[in-house]
Amino acid sequence: MTIEERPVAAALGASILASIAFAVAFALHAGDGWLGATAAIACAGICIALGYWGLRLAPQTQVTEPRESFASEAGDDVVPPVSRGGLLWLLGAACAALGIAAIFPLRSLGPRGDAMGLRSRWRAGMRLVDPDGRPLDASSLNVDAVVTAFPEGFIGDEASQVVLVRVPERLIAYSKVCTHAGCPVAIYRAKERELVCPCHQSVFDVLDGGRVLAGPAPRALPQLPINTASDGGIVAAGDFDARVGPDDWDAT
Amino acid sequence: MIARLVGWLDARLGTAPFVRSALRKAFPDHWSFALGEVNAYCFLILVVSGTYLALFFDPSDAYRSTVRLSFEVEAGLFVRQLHHWTALLFVAAILAHAARVFFTGAFRRPRELTWMLGVLLCGAAIFEGFAGYSLPGDLLSGIGLRIADSVALSIPVVGTWVSGLALGGAFPSAQMLPRLFVAHVYLLPAAIAGLMLAHVAIIWRQKHTQFRGPGRTEANVVGAPLFPNYALRSFALGTGVLAIVCALGAIVQINPVWTYGPYVPWQALSPAQPDWYLSWLEGALRLSPAWEPHIFGHPIPPVFWPGVVLPLVGGLIFFLWPFLERAATGDDREHNLLDRPSDAPLRTAIGVAALTAFAVLTAAGADDVLSAATYVSVFTIANIFRVAVVVLPLLFGAIAYLLANRGPRDARAERTRIIRNAAGGYDEEPVA
Structure with a gap:
């Protein structure tokens, strides 16, 4: 391990210890505060290690990608022509009818009969x-x-x-x-x-x-x-x- | 080992060319580009912690099972608080991310679709959050549901149907929380996952936007490669988010339902606030006038305007913003280089005004808290907010416009480089 790797190793080591502490805290019924604190340290250790690794250890390379343009010149003939246009209309109508029919069961979600709205129970003489x-x-x-x-x-x-x-x-x-x-x-x-x-x-x-x-x-x-x-x-x-x-x- | 796994997959699926290019994908460096990633990590944390909670929660015995999972299930309270804090952070990060995209003009062609999916995500996340904090069946959230039902009932013509179909009867119905549970653990998370997938897929396909800088043009994208640099940083961000919500879940109490008690229709809490992202609607309900016009003898209740019209119209403007701006500026070109806020002063001013209005309404949702803290009458505070919600957005918008107009405009400014020549003098040359 080189000197410059040490901070990463230390953070990862602390994370491992915190994870063990989490398990111990759970087993000892130490309470939610301990669970959260140890979990936070375990995550923070990995966070610091990866952050240091990514920002300091890894070579800071830059890549340049070209951007493609998606506008196609042959856009018009993407969809091949469809014959039997009359049937296509009928297919659309069938799908629409099925969709409308499928809406009806939604009525079951609502109250039965006339039970909507607030209804007062008060009558003269009620205590x-x-x-x-x-x-x-x-x-x-x-x-x-x-x-x-x-x-x-x-x-x-x-x-x-x-x-x-x-x-x-x-x-x-x-x-x-x-x-x-x-x-x-x-x-x-x-x-x-x-x-x-x-x-x-x-x-x-x-x-x-x-x-x-x-x-x-x-x-x-x-x-x-x-x-x-x-x-x-x-x-x-x-x-x-x-x-x-x-x-x-x-x-x- | 990673290389062997990739080789194994490549022999079966031919994935090597894709993996090779994907690992070299360029991620432009700017801290604000990480805001969207915070959302993805939040959603992941919410799904995992929420699944754990769902194993203990019973929507037909909501309040008792919430208290039980908080006190009797080991780690239950920790996970529940972590889940709630992550939900608050989720919506906050969405808003911050949307603001970044708005003020830099990243929504412009060709990214209108990404923007619209993002606005839908924002709406879904707010509904999901509301459904989530309403589930425990406590007094505070029960009153929130009562208000939401009154808002649904206020919709002209179909209001009573909307409410009846949602609740299966008059409020508070027995099916109310079980149905909300289905929405919260299934319908809305599925919608969010789908929208998020499409959102990210389009970003991947179109490649990221980038700020102006040396070597950066409309036709390229310059940044750190996905592997290893960006992956390391991104996972650091993810574990960092998890560390923060773990700490919050452990240390900072949130939504202690046992201090509110179960919902009963005749009790109320004061002061009472919703989670922060709904406070603007609560504020609008508090500030709106007691105006109830009648159409053909049918009333239009006062909650209809702040509760239905305001979020719907506001959301629609938000949703269609790329097209509204294009209609106003006539600019239909592709933009892969980002604006600075000072490059588009009017857009910046409108954004600042909208955020100011949002902030004022959010604060107005806590007028009773402010009243208790300042000993000023809550009615006086409400009147101050009624003025502020009109005046402050105009004022801050105007200030933003003036500042933006004075700020650096590197989109238009002519940039030059000064070079010392062999004779000891200086030459100026234009920079692209």
């Missing part, structure tokens, strides 16, 4: 429960308390989720699905009595029917009419006053 299924109690909510509620029996239902806010003298329930891009409207600013969507910062006025105060949401949050039942529980007085979630072409 509001929290995400754990416990019925909500009007008297247990202090001013500026905010809870997520679902219709009893439909916990976790995307389209039916409601954010229930206690303001002085009143309980107000809005759809928790932002009318902009469908994120849950999960931030409540108590001082301003505003609901804010954490995704794109649309702001809704809790005291004014969920009106949009700022941000990219195009519509107010749908409001759920609610009543207090005789036992202190909270029940829906009907469905939302507007379509839930972001609009699409079919939302008319």
Whole structure:
């Protein structure tokens, strides 16, 4: 080994040791940090060795290649003339028909029947429960308390989720699905009595029917009419006053 | 030993003439030509590490299997973090490579096809990255998917069909993650591999571009031979990339899904950001106005413009750029010698303006983070970005144009060589 080869040999030696260390680290359950660090050193050793070899040891030759031009003078008669042009058209039509027929099974990817779009489950008389299924109690909510509620029996239902806010003298329930891009409207600013969507910062006025105060949401949050039942529980007085979630072409 | 193997193959396949010329293939020397190679190495690392992960991941039990492969599988967390870091680097290297090709005019005839394949690769890589980080079924990525579904739903006429066919039902459907898994481990990697193969095959056939320099003309290509010089350097680059992502995967935590929790529709995170290459679209969603026009009674939701029109129109301009520039300049000649950015001031200005707009929108995607860091209202920050996204691209584009116009233009400048003669004086002679 010559002197000038030594750096390469040293780097390759370090790489070999690091690879052995990787295997040992794995066998000893040393953890992902050790695995990654030893793997990084093993790769870096080879990287340094090859880099030094390529840039310092190997003769720095330059080659010059001529470039060919691809423009052919005989370009016109590359494709031999095809007879039976009528059949060619028919072949094209057959392939097109097969292609169109093959599109139909794609329909199976979609939902069956009429299951597209968000559909609220709320009906008059349905009880509001929290995400754990416990019925909500009007008297247990202090001013500026905010809870997520679902219709009893439909916990976790995307389209039916409601954010229930206690303001002085009143309980107000809005759809928790932002009318902009469908994120849950999960931030409540108590001082301003505003609901804010954490995704794109649309702001809704809790005291004014969920009106949009700022941000990219195009519509107010749908409001759920609610009543207090005789036992202190909270029940829906009907469905939302507007379509839930972001609009699409079919939302008319 | 290598020589014996080549001889063995040659006796059976007649490969010697090809191997001989291939090993002497000229690779022009410039550091920026290595950016494309970084992509190839990243893709290789992604395929290998992704295959390992796929053996432990279960898309029908996405969140739990992600946590399990992170904590219970030896080396699982390391490989998962390495995979994620490589994906971020992959898209970054694609963008850097595209910028190099753009600003040097390497996309011009005869390389329009290579450029278009590259833009498709860029799009496929972004989709692949989004599909990948959405797979774990965690709260952060679940909200990202919710937004993506709202964007799909916003497409006029066919939006509900696109969403329904993709998800098999209303969001969040049970088939959502299994289908995304098929796209992530099969459809998109196959597309990327195919596009990359075609991209590289065309480069091989047409030979590389090169910067101007002594002995370099439109009709030749001057550089280091593939073997051994360039091969050594290239493998050094590949192992270097691997070393960096190994170190990142080991030391720098990424996407700790167990701190977010599983996706449930009524919870959200704040602040919340997508992976960096989608932040520009997230920023555009945040900055766009709450404008919802109606056509024949059907709404066009506000997410349609930033979520569908912006990437589609932007991507189309990107894709067709070689033809747009040709239409503007009327230059249909073959170009194997590269421009410097100062050789085409208007192109440089447009590129700088586009990158500035991209950067501003990317930053706008983190307006909530900026607000938390600066104590400035997030609404004020959004308004500042709304102005900046118009003003800064124009400003930086104009500055780039002025600088480029003043810079060296060796394409047009007359170059001379000064030689001392026998009498002790100096002679000037033009240089080709």
